[in-house]
Amino acid sequence: MTTKQDLVMFYSEFNKIKDFDLAEEKIDRFINTLKAALKENERIVFRGFGVFEVKETTERMIVDPKDSTNIIHAKPRKYIKFKISKNLQDSLCLGEE
Known part of the structure; x- marks a missing residue:
């Protein structure tokens, strides 16, 4: 099982983002955008x-x-x-x- 933190770590390594908080913010922004889009x-x-x-x-x-x-x-x-x-x-x- 992969957690959100595992996904953020993978995302930051895959995209060579050194700032873990920035990677987490990008993942959160995508998830929130997907939620908002599914409401509409x-x-x-x-x-x-x-x-x-x-x-x-x-x-x-x-x-x-x-x-x-x-x-x-x-x-x-x-x-x-x-x-x-x-x-x-x-x-x-x-x-x-």
């Missing part, structure tokens, strides 16, 4: 990388695992789905086993 648009396409999409679960009734006679009302909620592009998938050799 439900679909963001990065050609050759993938697609971020805002999806919503349906409203449904579920059985309480503690008491099977109790039915819980589950409200719809939004989540983000990412679909990797074929080019990126091929370059990472994912899906080949």
Whole structure:
């Protein structure tokens, strides 16, 4: 598992940025921009990388695992789905086993 700090370290080394705080600021700016864009648009396409999409679960009734006679009302909620592009998938050799 890679943490945000690991990503910042990799980003700073890959782009030869000596100031760790500057690298972290750039990563934070990208993440905040992506969040803001997903609030305005439900679909963001990065050609050759993938697609971020805002999806919503349906409203449904579920059985309480503690008491099977109790039915819980589950409200719809939004989540983000990412679909990797074929080019990126091929370059990472994912899906080949």
